[in-house]
Amino acid sequence: MNSQSIGIFDSGIGGTSIWREITSLLPCENTIYLADSKNAPYGEKSKEKIIEFSIKNTELLLEKECKLIVVACNTATTNAIETLRNKYNVPFIGIEPAIKPAALQTQTNSIGILATKGTLSSSLFSETSEKFTSNIKVIEREGKGIVKLIENGNLHSDKMTSLLQKYLNPMIEEDIDCLVLGCTHYPYLIPQIQKIIGDSVKIIDSGLAVAKQTNAILEKYQLRNLTANRGSLSVAEVKHQFYINTNKEVLKSILSDVTSSFYVDELEF
Numbered sequence: 001m002n003s004q005s006i007g008i009f010d011s012g013i014g015g016t017s018i019w020r021e022i023t024s025l026l027p028c029e030n031t032i033y034l035a036d037s038k039n040a041p042y043g044e045k046s047k048e049k050i051i052e053f054s055i056k057n058t059e060l061l062l063e064k065e066c067k068l069i070v071v072a073c074n075t076a077t078t079n080a081i082e083t084l085r086n087k088y089n090v091p092f093i094g095i096e097p098a099i100k101p102a103a104l105q106t107q108t109n110s111i112g113i114l115a116t117k118g119t120l121s122s123s124l125f126s127e128t129s130e131k132f133t134s135n136i137k138v139i140e141r142e143g144k145g146i147v148k149l150i151e152n153g154n155l156h157s158d159k160m161t162s163l164l165q166k167y168l169n170p171m172i173e174e175d176i177d178c179l180v181l182g183c184t185h186y187p188y189l190i191p192q193i194q195k196i197i198g199d200s201v202k203i204i205d206s207g208l209a210v211a212k213q214t215n216a217i218l219e220k221y222q223l224r225n226l227t228a229n230r231g232s233l234s235v236a237e238v239k240h241q242f243y244i245n246t247n248k249e250v251l252k253s254i255l256s257d258v259t260s261s262f263y264v265d266e267l268e269f
């Protein structure tokens, strides 16, 4: 059981930012990652569709005998995790925009949130936002078009720069000092975002928190890969499998700097 993989899914390649945090904190765990790029962006789909895709991804990960599932997508978490938790008997870890840490850290009492339409319009997001930001100005912007550009391999493009300027400049005008990245694709844009907002604005994302929570849940349910912990399995033997339902090149390219060994393939799902 314990050598079974951690299953991770996202609407596309963005959740690999979470995979990086998880594998860096838990180097002895096997992983299986699903990029549902065929259906990206989830952020512009209905709640029903997002639930349908999340169920499909979960069932594939369960067929592959994953011991725990990380929903590495804010949009899928805020719209579907409750349904997944009610339907399946496996632990789920989700990711939500880090509003609370931003609200605790702001000095200007003004924070920015960049996320998808699906996340910003979800009731889970509104509840969290209401709970932690009652005395704080929150500038929300939908990052329309950003996920598509990343999925198409246009991470560094003039179009990306102009979209980021369009969404971030109004936040700068409102004197934000914390920017919450509410989509797992966005950490790949941090250098570009920091250039626009300046060094005095702190960028906050939830990747490390998700990895720590994954660690805590593995501990709680005694699911840690003990074979590896005992030393009979070295980190070099750990298996990382990535599956994508469109062309695998874009996934390979986002992982091009990863030094641990991994396997990428195309799969119909």
Ligand code: DGL
Residues within 6 Å of the ligand: 010, 011, 012, 014, 015, 040, 041, 042, 043, 044, 072, 073, 074, 075, 076, 116, 119, 147, 182, 183, 184, 185
């Ligand atoms: N990575 C997804 C998220 O965290 C992107 C959503 C989308 O596909 O629109 O929200």
